[in-house]
Amino acid sequence: ASQHELLEMFRDLHLTVKFAPGALKFGMITISSGLMEEIANCQDDELLMAKRDLIVRGTTTEFKVGPDNILRCNGRVCVPDVKNLRNTILEEAHKSKLSIHPGTTKMYQDLR
DSSP: OOHHHHHHHHHHHTOOOOOOSSOOOOOOOOOOOHHHHHHHHHTTSHHHHHHHHHHHHTOOSSEEEOTTSOEEETTEEOOOOOTTHHHHHHHHHHHOTTOOOTTOOHHHHHHO
16 A cells, blocks of 8 residues: 555544554554444445445446445545535544645644
8 A cells, every 4th residue: 555545544543643662562453433334334325335236246446345344436435425424524534633734734743
């Protein structure tokens, strides 16, 4: 995965990383995002089900279902047209410390 893809995946997790003195050890970590679960639960609308049918028939390469059962188009999560879900995603992304506008140093300042 490219650095941009990794940054996008990290942003989707809504994590905060804090470094403590001494050794940094990782074991198996299971992370659950309520927002991603909500997206997965809402992906049963007519349009997205038609895309899943294309996958089953093998007639598309741009759509895939990941191990988390979330439909993606070219690696991006397909968000169903549910009333408040898209607004919630936009609000979460805007609040993220990794969210920056071109030409700003917000992420650098937040990580300092």
